[in-house]
Amino acid sequence: MFELDKLVKAVGDVIASLVTAMGLGSAWVTTVQLAVAALVVIVFAAVVVLFLVWWERKVSARIQMRVGPMRVGWHGLLQTIADAIKLLQKEDITPTNVDRGIYFWAPIITFVAALAVYVTIPFGKGLLVSDLNIGILYILSVTTFTVIGLLMAGWSSNNKYALLGGFRSAAQVVSYEVPMALSILGVILFTQSLSMGEIVSQQTKFHQWYVWRQPIGFLIYLVAATAECNRTPFDLPEADSELVAGFVTEYSGMKFAMFFLAEFLNMFSVAAIATTLFFGGWNGPFLPSWFWFMAKTLIGVFVLMWFRWTYPRLRVDQLMGFAWKFLLPLAFLNLLVTGFIILLVK
Amino acid sequence: MDTISLVFFALAFLTIVSSLMVVSSKNIFHSAIFLILALFGVAGLFVLLEAPFLAAAQVLIYVGAIAILMIFSVMLTARISDSGLRHTNEQVPTGLAISLGLLIVMLYSLWNTPIPVSEATPTGGAGHKLGELFLTTFVLPFEIVSVLLLAALISALVIAKRDGPLGGRGAGNETDEKREMEQGARPGN
Numbered sequence: 354m355f356e357l358d359k360l361v362k363a364v365g366d367v368i369a370s371l372v373t374a375m376g377l378g379s380a381w382v383t384t385v386q387l388a389v390a391a392l393v394v395i396v397f398a399a400v401v402v403l404f405l406v407w408w409e410r411k412v413s414a415r416i417q418m419r420v421g422p423m424r425v426g427w428h429g430l431l432q433t434i435a436d437a438i439k440l441l442q443k444e445d446i447t448p449t450n451v452d453r454g455i456y457f458w459a460p461i462i463t464f465v466a467a468l469a470v471y472v473t474i475p476f477g478k479g480l481l482v483s484d485l486n487i488g489i490l491y492i493l494s495v496t497t498f499t500v501i502g503l504l505m506a507g508w509s510s511n512n513k514y515a516l517l518g519g520f521r522s523a524a525q526v527v528s529y530e531v532p533m534a535l536s537i538l539g540v541i542l543f544t545q546s547l548s549m550g551e552i553v554s555q556q557t558k559f560h561q562w563y564v565w566r567q568p569i570g571f572l573i574y575l576v577a578a579t580a581e582c583n584r585t586p587f588d589l590p591e592a593d594s595e596l597v598a599g600f601v602t603e604y605s606g607m608k609f610a611m612f613f614l615a616e617f618l619n620m621f622s623v624a625a626i627a628t629t630l631f632f633g634g635w636n637g638p639f640l641p642s643w644f645w646f647m648a649k650t651l652i653g654v655f656v657l658m659w660f661r662w663t664y665p666r667l668r669v670d671q672l673m674g675f676a677w678k679f680l681l682p683l684a685f686l687n688l689l690v691t692g693f694i695i696l697l698v699k
Numbered sequence: 700m701d702t703i704s705l706v707f708f709a710l711a712f713l714t715i716v717s718s719l720m721v722v723s724s725k726n727i728f729h730s731a732i733f734l735i736l737a738l739f740g741v742a743g744l745f746v747l748l749e750a751p752f753l754a755a756a757q758v759l760i761y762v763g764a765i766a767i768l769m770i771f772s773v774m775l776t777a778r779i780s781d782s783g784l785r786h787t788n789e790q791v792p793t794g795l796a797i798s799l800g801l802l803i804v805m806l807y808s809l810w811n812t813p814i815p816v817s818e819a820t821p822t823g824g825a826g827h828k829l830g831e832l833f834l835t836t837f838v839l840p841f842e843i844v845s846v847l848l849l850a851a852l853i854s855a856l857v858i859a860k861r862d863g864p865l866g867g868r869g870a871g872n873e874t875d876e877k878r879e880m881e882q883g884a885r886p887g888n
Binding site for chain 2 (some may be wrong): 500540
């Protein structure tokens with residue numbers, strides 16, 4: 354009833370007729386349509402981040418028996434906007450001894466990599482910018498640029514804490530990427546397709562959700578994805594009690610905000626991917642599809658926040674040992690068993 | 700010039716310029732970053748050839764794993780960003796001659812090889828076909844490469860694990876000294 358796919362199609366048609374009326378070819382129609390879609394995704398991402406920052410502060414406050422921000426807007430809802438304006442007004446400081454070019458590009462690369470994932474996330478029926486047939490593989494490969502950004506930030510800052518933070522993040526993300534990819538492969542064995550749209554369309558019924566067929570795969574994904582986001586209990590790259598602020602130590606103003614934005618964008622996309630792969634994506638009864646998608650994803654985000662404000666931080670050696678000695682063998686075993694079962698059922 | 704060739708030349712320019720920067724940059728960390736840019740340009744070319752699977756694999760493996768490990772080892776090496784690092788040595792003429800000769804051979808063979816171009820439109824899902832071929836026609840090379848990679852992995856572990864029974868280098872003190880000597884010797888050439 355309140356589906357948005359008709360609206361999207363109508364807007365697309367209006368753009369098409371406008372561009373054609375200006376006397377431009379079909380290539381231009383696609384270009385303008387994609388540009389508008391990209392703009393919508395960026396605005397959506399910005400709104401989501403503004404909300405998530407507020408929500409995280411509220412959740413952490415409630416867990417610690419506080420009330421959190423209350424002054425600006427209803428229950429402090431506009432607090433993040435005030436903070437964003439403050440960050441925008443700040444002077445853009447570049448320390449003297451940094452490696453200027455790399456220092457400048459690091460936050461941009463991290464931010465763009467985080468944003469690029471949103472292109473292939475199915476937000477609802479007909480709400481998918483591009484249903485690439487390599488969907489999930491695209492997401493995995495784009496997110497690797499996040500690490501590059503963090504490494505660049507850590508190195509160029511010319512600061513030992515930043516360097517250690519960049520170092521830790523590289524080790525951590527490279528290690529946890531392997532079990533994460535393997536856990537996703539378990540689902541891919543069932544779907545026989547990498548396309549996000551196709552994966553969603555195979556889980557229309559509640560009992561078809563892949564979490565029932567891949568419970569261990571889901572748990573591995575959850576742990577590895579938390580580590581990929583650099584969030585507690587895996588937040589060693591920016592462990593503030595030992596590394597000041599890790600790779601963001603030397604950043605301020607808007608550049609700092611970009612790292613901050615990227616972290617929250619990553620958190621949301623991790624939850625969105627979990628929703629798509631394991632919890633039926635936007636499928637759900639009665640209510641509109643985008644509502645189901647957002648509800649499931651925000652529950653996932655809440656779980657990640659819950660982790661952060663409940664668990665203590667791991668040590669570096671525990672972190673690496675856990676990835677390579679426990680998570681990886683488990684993921685391989687899960688994949689092997691899944692393959693056997695599929696072979697037997699066929 | 701149509702859009703496709705415009706995009707092609709932009710990507711080719713990006714790839715070539717960043718490859719040149721990889722070999723000519725004084726700072727080895729910059730070289731690593733430019734290498735990533737070059738690999739990204741190649742991935743873009745794959746996309747342009749309607750081979751998105753290859754593009755994603757290229758980024759995932761080369762940028763996601765290999766380049767990051769390179770940056771990792773750059774960061775681990777002591778005094779690597781010192782300005783005193785030399786870029787060339789006395790063998791420049793020999794190197795130039797060899798690479799020029801190689802270029803001529805490659806250009807010659809490229810010029811004289813008929814490259815068959817299929818008239819069929821590329822199908823979107825190359826992943827399925829690729830997977831099938833890996834497990835049927837090309838299963839032997841695929842397995843050989845897998846075993847090779849496994850062997851490399853195990854040997855890396857054996858080399859790294861000096862003081863254990865596998866390394867066979869004796870007591871810890873001696874290895875520590877050796878390691879210090881090696882580390883001291885490396886950056887200064």
